[in-house]
Amino acid sequence: MTATGDSQHVAAEQANEYGYRDFALGEFRFRRDEYFVYITWPTGSHIMSADAFLRALQRDVAWEFFYGTVNFDGVFGTLNHYGTVDVFAGRFNDAYRKAELDYTENVETPAVRATFSEMLDDWTNSTFDPFASPHETGSAFGVKNGENRAAITRHRVSAKRMVAVPGDEGLRSDDNGHPVNRHFADVPQDEPLVEAEPGFESEVAAFSLFAYLSRSQVTWNPSVVSVCKDSLFCPTTEEYILPIVHGNDRVEWFLQLTDEITWEVEDRESGGVRARVLMKPGDVCAMPADIRHQGYSPKRSMLLVWENAGEEIPDLIASGKTPTYPIDF
Numbered sequence: 001m002t003a004t005g006d007s008q009h010v011a012a013e014q015a016n017e018y019g020y021r022d023f024a025l026g027e028f029r030f031r032r033d034e035y036f037v038y039i040t041w042p043t044g045s046h047i048m049s050a051d052a053f054l055r056a057l058q059r060d061v062a063w064e065f066f067y068g069t070v071n072f073d074g075v076f077g078t079l080n081h082y083g084t085v086d087v088f089a090g091r092f093n094d095a096y097r098k099a100e101l102d103y104t105e106n107v108e109t110p111a112v113r114a115t116f117s118e119m120l121d122d123w124t125n126s127t128f129d130p131f132a133s134p135h136e137t138g139s140a141f142g143v144k145n146g147e148n149r150a151a152i153t154r155h156r157v158s159a160k161r162m163v164a165v166p167g168d169e170g171l172r173s174d175d176n177g178h179p180v181n182r183h184f185a186d187v188p189q190d191e192p193l194v195e196a197e198p199g200f201e202s203e204v205a206a207f208s209l210f211a212y213l214s215r216s217q218v219t220w221n222p223s224v225v226s227v228c229k230d231s232l233f234c235p236t237t238e239e240y241i242l243p244i245v246h247g248n249d250r251v252e253w254f255l256q257l258t259d260e261i262t263w264e265v266e267d268r269e270s271g272g273v274r275a276r277v278l279m280k281p282g283d284v285c286a287m288p289a290d291i292r293h294q295g296y297s298p299k300r301s302m303l304l305v306w307e308n309a310g311e312e313i314p315d316l317i318a319s320g321k322t323p324t325y326p327i328d329f
């Protein structure tokens with residue numbers, strides 16, 4: 001079942017008995033209590049743990065709904081059409097579809113962004129940081145208890161020029177509030193020596209990506225560190241579980257830089273299990289364009305995600321002009 005048209009964002013102003021506001025987006029209704037989030041739509045309903053819901057919501061908001069599908073779990077999520085967003089329940093779940101419990105609503109991106117941002121703000125207590133690993137944050141649970149705007153609207157360190165070039169403020173250090181993470185205490189912090197020809201001192205630079213990533217405060221949040229036409233290098237640090245199940249709309253390359261991640265890989269449409277991939281340092285893999293995947297990282301690890309940001313790719317793949325895998329051997 002799919003609904004389109006005027007999906008007004010209607011937020012109830014009254015807090016419920018637990019102190020949290022109820023939210024509405026089109027025909028979807030969202031409510032939370034001390035432990036859980038309840039989602040209803042015209043043909044069904046769903047329940048999620050509040051911490052898992054907020055971790056997924058935080059990524060969806062921060063990533064602008066990302067490439068392809070952001071499954072909060074096997075039932076609820078968003079599908080990005082880059083201008084509008086499908087908010088869905090059960091759409092990528094064989095059992096829900098066969099039972100005709102699935103529902104999708106196409107909403108203008110600003111309306112989804114506004115509702116989701118308000119929900120994230122209202123439902124995140126002062127003790128909880130949805131971007132942090134479970135070991136580095138307090139509880140998401142209980143009745144409403146303050147807010148944590150500093151965490152959910154975290155200032156992104158953006159480079160004004162390439163990292164390490166004079167004039168850039170992006171290089172992370174103890175001085176600008178980026179200590180080395182406890183799991184990366186063994187990562188060398190020395191920077192490469194650059195001997196530039198006279199006159200080129202401000203144009204030639206290098207930095208240690210390992211040292212840089214060892215100071216990342218957040219997990220499962222790819223950051224763009226280099227852009228070459230449509231080629232984006234997005235390294236990230238990972239710990240515990242990827243809070244979403246990402247459904248690809250293009251091939252995505254992973255380079256495991258340190259430690260290990262186990263990937264559970266499922267069919268994007270049905271949720272059927274396809275593979276389990278254990279990646280160790282130095283391993284490279286290409287996730288096909290027709291899967292969804294969730295990673296498990298037992299210790300904080302470094303992962304380089306390589307994306308092709310070409311706008312035409314989802315259509316090329318959907319129409320069969322481009323295969324769902326990257327290469328024929």
Ligand SMILES: [Fe+2]
Pocket residue numbers: 246247248252287293
């Ligand atoms: Fe992905």
